[in-house]
Amino acid sequence: MARILQPTSSNLDDIAAYLQSGEIAAIPTETVYGLAGNALDPRAVAKIFKTKGRPAQNPLIVHIESLEQLSSIADISESAKVLASLFWPGPLTMILRKKSIVSDRVTAGLQTVAVRMPSHPIFRELARRCSFPIAAPSANPFGYVSPTRTEHVQQQLGDQISFILDGGPSEKGLESTIVSLSTPSQPELLRYGSISLDSISVALGIPVIDKVNRVDSGNSGLISPGLMKKHYSPNTPIELFSGAVPEVNSNEVVLHLFWNSDFDPKQLYLSETGTMEEAAQNFYHCLQFLDQKHFNKIYLELPPKGGIGDALRDRMGRAAARG
Ligand code: AMP
Ligand code: MG
Numbered sequence: 001m002a003r004i005l006q007p008t009s010s011n012l013d014d015i016a017a018y019l020q021s022g023e024i025a026a027i028p029t030e031t032v033y034g035l036a037g038n039a040l041d042p043r044a045v046a047k048i049f050k051t052k053g054r055p056a057q058n059p060l061i062v063h064i065e066s067l068e069q070l071s072s073i074a075d076i077s078e079s080a081k082v083l084a085s086l087f088w089p090g091p092l093t094m095i096l097r098k099k100s101i102v103s104d105r106v107t108a109g110l111q112t113v114a115v116r117m118p119s120h121p122i123f124r125e126l127a128r129r130c131s132f133p134i135a136a137p138s139a140n141p142f143g144y145v146s147p148t149r150t151e152h153v154q155q156q157l158g159d160q161i162s163f164i165l166d167g168g169p170s171e172k173g174l175e176s177t178i179v180s181l182s183t184p185s186q187p188e189l190l191r192y193g194s195i196s197l198d199s200i201s202v203a204l205g206i207p208v209i210d211k212v213n214r215v216d217s218g219n220s221g222l223i224s225p226g227l228m229k230k231h232y233s234p235n236t237p238i239e240l241f242s243g244a245v246p247e248v249n250s251n252e253v254v255l256h257l258f259w260n261s262d263f264d265p266k267q268l269y270l271s272e273t274g275t276m277e278e279a280a281q282n283f284y285h286c287l288q289f290l291d292q293k294h295f296n297k298i299y300l301e302l303p304p305k306g307g308i309g310d311a312l313r314d315r316m317g318r319a320a321a322r323g
Contacts, residue, residue, distance in 0.1 A: 112182045238299075
């Protein structure tokens with residue numbers, strides 16, 4: 001079992017020193033909980049891959065707390081500055097050209113590096129105490145549902161790590177939006193998240209190309225976990241629906257998007273207040289909860305397209321994918 005640490009000043013000092021020594025620990029961010037280590041320390045990077053069982057071809061996101069720190073690891077283009085000023089700190093990851101200090105192990109041999117400045121106040125308190133950028137993929141075994149609460153990390157990785165820093169439930173509940181600026185004149189969206197493609201296009205003043213369903217490389221080529229067809233998957237089979245609610249037997253369960261006044265108390269839903277933000281926030285938590293009930297099947301109601309609905313549809317599709 002890992003120790004769950006409250007974010008007191010002395011615990012934050014201790015975790016920073018622990019990471020500095022080449023160790024890894026689970027930490028909160030506003031998207032999901034991350035498995036954190038010094039991105040510039042090969043020992044820490046190796047531990048992250050090993051603990052997650054993450055294939056070496058899957059590059060890590062490097063988390064920073066200032067633009068000054070960013071300039072030590074990546075080339076900051078004009079478009080990166082624009083997006084940073086509008087969306088950072090926050091749930092946007094940018095792919096930029098890397099500097100030589102960033103190892104091939106972190107970027108899976110690519111000349112680009114994924115970077116993000118999280119907004120979670122506890123993350124920021126920790127990052128300010130660290131003199132290094134923090135690599136932090138989601139704190140779950142590769143391919144499984146991402147953790148949005150300390151108990152998810154405890155269940156999935158508690159026997160492999162020593163510490164989980166408690167930052168409460170993740171506010172966004174879905175992984176960051178990823179935009180590639182490796183060719184600044186041709187920005188590409190690589191993963192849907194809470195920041196929409198349209199808002200990035202408007203910010204940059206040029207169209208962003210939607211690559212999310214075009215770069216799906218299955219199990220070969222440039223693999224990116226967030227881009228794989230099957231990902232974020234519980235053990236229970238999932239079926240998606242929209243419109244008519246499926247008839248289920250007692251071994252199956254329906255997870256609705258929004259609460260409805262016709263519901264009896266046994267019906268399950270992602271959002272009580274009827275917002276997509278709340279549905280996204282609760283999604284992974286509900287999936288993990290239901291996965292432990294060992295139903296034969298979970299039916300998930302698809303949200304409509306657009307905005308965060310796109311991100312949620314994307315995660316639901318990958319969670320339901322087989323093989
Ligand atoms: P996560 O597993 O949430 O940490 O997200 C990591 C994701 O970032 C991977 O799924 C990749 O899709 C993406 N990524 C990281 N580095 C790069 C890169 N240099 N080029 C393209 N995508 C990247
Ligand atoms: Mg992940």
